[in-house]
Amino acid sequence: MTTATKTQPMTKPLAASNFVALFRRREYGVLALLLITLFSVGAVNPAFLAAGNLRDILVAATPAIIVGCGLTFVVLMGEIDISMGASMGVLATVMGQLTSPAHAHLPVAEGIALTLALGSLIGLTNGLLVAYGRMPSIIVTLGMMTILQGVNVILMNGHWITDMPPGLRWFGLGRVIGIPVSLWIAALVVIASIILARDTPLGRRIYASGSNPSAAALTGLPVRSLKLFVFTLTGLLTAVATVVSVPLLSVIEPGVGSGFELLAVTCVVVGGTSISGGKGTIAGTLLAALLLSVVRPTLVFLKLGPSASYWERAIQGAFILAAVLLDHVARSHRRKADA
Amino acid sequence: MTIPFLHITGLTKTYGGVHALSGVDLDIMPGGIHALMGENGAGKSTFIKCLAGVVKPDQGEIRIDGSSIVTGDIRASEAAGIVAMHQESTAFAHLDAVDNIFVGRELKRTLGFLDRAGMERETRELMDRLGETFDIKRPLQELSLAQRQMVGMARALSHKSRLLIMDEPTASLSARETEALFRVMRQLQSEGVAILYISHRLEEVFELADRVTVLRDGRHIKTCDIGDVDREGLIRLMVGRDMLVEDRPGREASDTPVVLDVDGLTLAGVFRDISFQVRAGEIVGLSGLVGAGRSELANAIFGIDRADSGTVTVDGKTLPPGSVQRAIDRGVALVPEDRQHQGLVLPLPVSSNLLLSVLGSPKLGPLRSARKEGGIVDELIRDLAVKTASASVPANTLSGGNQQKLAIGKWLAMGPRILILDEPTRGVDVGAKAEVYRVIRRLAAEGMATLIISSDLPEVLALSDRILVMRQGEIAGELSHGEATEEKILALALPLEVAAI
Numbered sequence: 001m002t003t004a005t006k007t008q009p010m011t012k013p014l015a016a017s018n019f020v021a022l023f024r025r026r027e028y029g030v031l032a033l034l035l036i037t038l039f040s041v042g043a044v045n046p047a048f049l050a051a052g053n054l055r056d057i058l059v060a061a062t063p064a065i066i067v068g069c070g071l072t073f074v075v076l077m078g079e080i081d082i083s084m085g086a087s088m089g090v091l092a093t094v095m096g097q098l099t100s101p102a103h104a105h106l107p108v109a110e111g112i113a114l115t116l117a118l119g120s121l122i123g124l125t126n127g128l129l130v131a132y133g134r135m136p137s138i139i140v141t142l143g144m145m146t147i148l149q150g151v152n153v154i155l156m157n158g159h160w161i162t163d164m165p166p167g168l169r170w171f172g173l174g175r176v177i178g179i180p181v182s183l184w185i186a187a188l189v190v191i192a193s194i195i196l197a198r199d200t201p202l203g204r205r206i207y208a209s210g211s212n213p214s215a216a217a218l219t220g221l222p223v224r225s226l227k228l229f230v231f232t233l234t235g236l237l238t239a240v241a242t243v244v245s246v247p248l249l250s251v252i253e254p255g256v257g258s259g260f261e262l263l264a265v266t267c268v269v270v271g272g273t274s275i276s277g278g279k280g281t282i283a284g285t286l287l288a289a290l291l292l293s294v295v296r297p298t299l300v301f302l303k304l305g306p307s308a309s310y311w312e313r314a315i316q317g318a319f320i321l322a323a324v325l326l327d328h329v330a331r332s333h334r335r336k337a338d339a
Numbered sequence: 340m341t342i343p344f345l346h347i348t349g350l351t352k353t354y355g356g357v358h359a360l361s362g363v364d365l366d367i368m369p370g371g372i373h374a375l376m377g378e379n380g381a382g383k384s385t386f387i388k389c390l391a392g393v394v395k396p397d398q399g400e401i402r403i404d405g406s407s408i409v410t411g412d413i414r415a416s417e418a419a420g421i422v423a424m425h426q427e428s429t430a431f432a433h434l435d436a437v438d439n440i441f442v443g444r445e446l447k448r449t450l451g452f453l454d455r456a457g458m459e460r461e462t463r464e465l466m467d468r469l470g471e472t473f474d475i476k477r478p479l480q481e482l483s484l485a486q487r488q489m490v491g492m493a494r495a496l497s498h499k500s501r502l503l504i505m506d507e508p509t510a511s512l513s514a515r516e517t518e519a520l521f522r523v524m525r526q527l528q529s530e531g532v533a534i535l536y537i538s539h540r541l542e543e544v545f546e547l548a549d550r551v552t553v554l555r556d557g558r559h560i561k562t563c564d565i566g567d568v569d570r571e572g573l574i575r576l577m578v579g580r581d582m583l584v585e586d587r588p589g590r591e592a593s594d595t596p597v598v599l600d601v602d603g604l605t606l607a608g609v610f611r612d613i614s615f616q617v618r619a620g621e622i623v624g625l626s627g628l629v630g631a632g633r634s635e636l637a638n639a640i641f642g643i644d645r646a647d648s649g650t651v652t653v654d655g656k657t658l659p660p661g662s663v664q665r666a667i668d669r670g671v672a673l674v675p676e677d678r679q680h681q682g683l684v685l686p687l688p689v690s691s692n693l694l695l696s697v698l699g700s701p702k703l704g705p706l707r708s709a710r711k712e713g714g715i716v717d718e719l720i721r722d723l724a725v726k727t728a729s730a731s732v733p734a735n736t737l738s739g740g741n742q743q744k745l746a747i748g749k750w751l752a753m754g755p756r757i758l759i760l761d762e763p764t765r766g767v768d769v770g771a772k773a774e775v776y777r778v779i780r781r782l783a784a785e786g787m788a789t790l791i792i793s794s795d796l797p798e799v800l801a802l803s804d805r806i807l808v809m810r811q812g813e814i815a816g817e818l819s820h821g822e823a824t825e826e827k828i829l830a831l832a833l834p835l836e837v838a839a840i
Contacts, residue, residue, distance in 0.1 A: 199452045201445040208431045208442040215429040218393055219443045220413035278433040 026272025030287040041298050048301045061293035062186040063241040068267040068285040069193035070234030075268050077210045078277030079137040084238045086148035088257030091242040096161035096252040108167035116239045123235015131227035161252040172247030182244035193282045210277030270323045344369050350399035359385040363559045370531045374548035382557040387504045391423035392416035420501030424491045432480040437462045440494045465493040485516035504535045540834050578825040595619040598788035599757045604649035609635045610812040617788040624803030625792045627832045631809040633792045637759050641673040642666040670756030674746045682746035685735035690716040692734045696753040719748040740771020757788040796825045
């Protein structure tokens with residue numbers, strides 16, 4: 001008996017195989033776009049590629065990277081979460097009020113621990129309502145978003161927090177071996193997420209459940225527990241993102257986190273994760289987060305005029321539509337090839 | 340004589356008062372290929388779902404080597420060595436063969452990380468055993484159907500399975516792929532694995548199986564060695580039941596004008612070169628197995644799907660392909676199989692449902708009028724004898740049979756020329772069936788051209804003036820009311836011997 005060899009010719013999979021292959025590697029497309037942007041702006045204005053500027057771009061991208069990792073798993077399951085922005089607002093206020101000398105003045109470690117716990121609790125609530133309440137996740141998290149926006153106004157009660165203790169601000173401003181704390185934490189989250197996705201049973205079960213939910217049920221996979229997990233993880237990572245990004249600010253005000261949910265969703269979708277679930281990578285989300293956070297400095301460095309940076313949102317939005325359109329085209333090609 | 344290792348006793352499952360299975364007993368021998376046969380709706384799928392732990396039976400016991408296994412638990416069934424390849428695709432299209440085989444019970448290294456190398460090695464071994472050589476790291480969506488089936492097979496084998504359940508595994512395979520599958524099945528058989536095999540293809544059953552069990556209406560009818568039964572005998576066992584409905588004399592409606600004329604209708608891969616006519620006042624039955632292309636044909640006539648070629652003509656005028664609106668304008672009405680989701684708007688009141696087809700039509704005028712609407716609704720409820728507390732209660736409070744009357748009545752408001760009914764009595768109890776039949780017959784007597792798609796053979800026989808039988812996307816034959824019998828219909832509907840290459 002001969003052993004199986006991978007070089008054996010096989011049936012030609014699809015007529016449009018090259019086209020499909022291109023989108024199976026969306027990461028490469030995003031990476032190419034990112035590099036092209038970096039080097040062409042660098043050619044026009046070399047200051048753009050200075051170490052300090054690149055570090056600033058990375059730091060600006062950390063909240064989207066961290067939350068994007070959690071959200072990638074949610075979208076892989078075929079669900080969505082849009083409560084992260086409002087959640088970040090509440091978490092920032094709570095973290096500030098717990099630690100600031102003018103309020104509860106708890107030790108920073110305790111304040112952070114409670115913030116992480118609260119973030120997880122918010123995610124857990126979303127997960128329970130989606131998995132066991134069997135409600136559509138877009139509705140559940142829209143409701144959660146609205147509630148949290150209201151709660152934030154009540155908590156803040158018109159008083160901005162201007163006295164974050166130095167221990168807390170270290171998470172935004174501090175450095176370890178010359179590298180900002182937030183980058184270390186983001187790197188840790190990314191690596192852990194990649195391992196979770198690729199090298200653990202949990203990760204593979206998430207992919208499987210998103211790929212074919214009815215097959216997952218027939219296989220005996222615990223689909224509801226998996227949903228609970230991905231939402232809770234996203235809640236926790238929203239708190240982590242809050243801890244590393246909010247201390248960069250000098251004040252905590254009611255606008256913290258507003259619009260952030262859309263940025264995170266954009267990163268996941270542009271990064272190649274299929275909105276119908278089952279397909280996507282953490283690397284794609286990471287690269288998309290970097291690409292999106294390069295948009296604003298690009299507009300500034302190209303000196304297109306004082307109102308140039310107003311185009312940031314429009315460009316980010318165009319990325320979403322382009323990504324979803326590509327998915328759709330790739331899918332309909334596959335359907336035709338299948339028929 | 341081998342001794343059975345698996346005993347199933349008294350398996351019973353009801354869905355909403357309907358017995359899908361009642362008290363089925365079965366013994367399975369090691370290393371045997373056991374065919375499970377029956378008409379659509381005989382309970383085969385429910386039976387294997389109970390065995391595989393997907394569905395929990397209401398009563399009954401499954402014992403392996405004398406010890407009873409927990410029912411309704413997929414993991415328990417798998418642990419006992421009962422593994423099913425379901426008809427619905429259980430494949431994870433985005434994942435590769437390795438993930439597909441091991442997801443849910445992955446091999447692990449220290450700290451719970453995946454033992455990817457170990458899983459790949461075992462996958463290669465399984466593929467060797469099956470004689471497959473494709474790349475196990477390709478996502479399944481890039482593999483052929485036969486290769487995906489082999490992945491499903493490998494998954495089943497990886498459980499050290501003792502009973503492999505295969506639900507119509509050859510339905511979408513080519514002749515060559517089918518041969519390859521049979522070779523693997525025989526090999527497994529020689530290794531002592533028992534196979535419970537569901538197929539409508541009689542030739543396959545006679546070629547492969549050593550024993551056969553026939554189910555009918557959820558009951559165990561007969562189990563015997565394959566040598567003790569012939570093709571005709573098997574068909575008789577699958578069919579043999581009493582007529583539920585009074586027969587009606589078939590009419591030769593050759594004098595009335597042709598209402599629906601379908602000519603050479605083709606949709607690639609679904610149905611080919613379909614031609615037939617339906618005359619005013621005629622009821623034409625469209626019979627065939629599930630998957631023969633009947634519902635798809637109805638969808639194409641109604642314009643939901645666009646046929647590749649061929650024409651649909653109503654009252655002498657050709658319909659533009661792929662336009663539901665134009666089909667409705669010409670008087671074509673389709674009552675879909677899934678009336679709850681596609682035929683009715685369940686939360687809306689009875690009256691709103693009955694008015695769906697005439698909303699905005701000249702009949703009602705531009706503004707709503709309680710008087711006009713009420714007149715139409717009251718008339719329909721009276722004509723169809725819909726049993727409802729009032730016209731204003733939601734449609735979902737009605738029984739299945741009365742919901743079906745609503746789904747038909749919805750179209751009657753607009754005065755259709757041709758009524759297409761897809762499985763008009765599925766899920767309807769016996770009493771209500773007779774009432775639905777009365778409605779269909781009365782409409783025909785009033786001149787309606789009717790096309791009925793039904794898997795219920797006695798129903799087709801009792802209602803139709805003529806019966807068209809579809810097989811694998813083609814019209815296999817036509818039977819007049821006088822000559823049609825269940826045996827003749829089934830003989831036409833069952834797939835032919837796979838063509839030699």
